[in-house]
Amino acid sequence: MLAGFKECKQPGIFLTVSRNQCVSLTANTCCFRLYNLTQERNRDGSIRYVHLPMLSKEQEAQRLAARGFLPPPQDDFADLCNLPVLNEDSILNNLRTRFHKKKIYTYAGSILIAINPFKFLPIYNPKYVKMYENHQLGKLEPHIFAIADVAYYAMLRKKVNQCIVISGESGSGKTQSTNFLIHSSADPLFISCLWAFGNAKTAHNNNSSRFGKFIQVNYLESGYLLEKSRLVSRAKNER
Numbered sequence: 001m002l003a004g005f006k007e008c009k010q011p012g013i014f015l016t017v018s019r020n021q022c023v024s025l026t027a028n029t030c031c032f033r034l035y036n037l038t039q040e041r042n043r044d045g046s047i048r049y050v051h052l053p054m055l056s057k058e059q060e061a062q063r064l065a066a067r068g069f070l071p072p073p074q075d076d077f078a079d080l081c082n083l084p085v086l087n088e089d090s091i092l093n094n095l096r097t098r099f100h101k102k103k104i105y106t107y108a109g110s111i112l113i114a115i116n117p118f119k120f121l122p123i124y125n126p127k128y129v130k131m132y133e134n135h136q137l138g139k140l141e142p143h144i145f146a147i148a149d150v151a152y153y154a155m156l157r158k159k160v161n162q163c164i165v166i167s168g169e170s171g172s173g174k175t176q177s178t179n180f181l182i183h184s185s186a187d188p189l190f191i192s193c194l195w196a197f198g199n200a201k202t203a204h205n206n207n208s209s210r211f212g213k214f215i216q217v218n219y220l221e222s223g224y225l226l227e228k229s230r231l232v233s234r235a236k237n238e239r
């Protein structure tokens, strides 16, 4: 028993469990509560003991943020690798939160995750191409132009071919992403040719590619050459 607790006015019996913690056994609720015991001085200089309920890590962080000791908690993360808890729920919650803020791109390390907004977002104009030029990945908000830029400058710096793999289900935005990638670094005219010959309207997508694409962009010091080959295959129930 602690003499100082007379001033706490908290019903129950207090037992010390460590140097500055105690447990309250509340008779009427039959429950244990863990408290932090703190020594404070009254105005006249006398000492009094106050007890603060133990807070969870999150509550403690919120309390410190509210008092300005910590930056306010982040509610979305531009890179999934920075999530404090990494599981399916936290990943999906993060992607959902960002999507509602019209942030359709998120990094998972050097991988870019894109969620199809199915509506025009004003984030693809030349101002954005310029903004992402020669920038380290992760310095700015995730963007498809950042991926194009990293590949381009890695090619110039290392003088080694670079490869970008785009994958996703039908209608997820692969063709549009390819379009944005090439728009930011090459002539868009050949995309229209590809679409004219190889796309069709399906139940999932009004402009669905009916072929896998391998696009090779050959750069010369004076500019670039485009070369393309197509891999055409047909599944059992397709024509």
Ligand SMILES: Nc1ncnc2c1ncn2[C@@H]1O[C@H](COP(=O)(O)OP(=O)(O)OP(=O)(O)O)[C@@H](O)[C@H]1O
Binding pocket: 116, 117, 118, 119, 120, 121, 168, 169, 170, 171, 172, 173, 174, 175, 176, 177, 205, 206, 207, 208, 209, 210
């Ligand atoms: N970043 C984006 N911004 C706005 N709309 C988009 C974006 N990405 C995709 N879309 C919309 O989604 C539609 C389907 O996208 P897209 O054709 O790129 O899918 P896909 O993955 O290539 O499909 P498929 O595998 O069937 O060819 C587009 O016609 C466009 O309307």
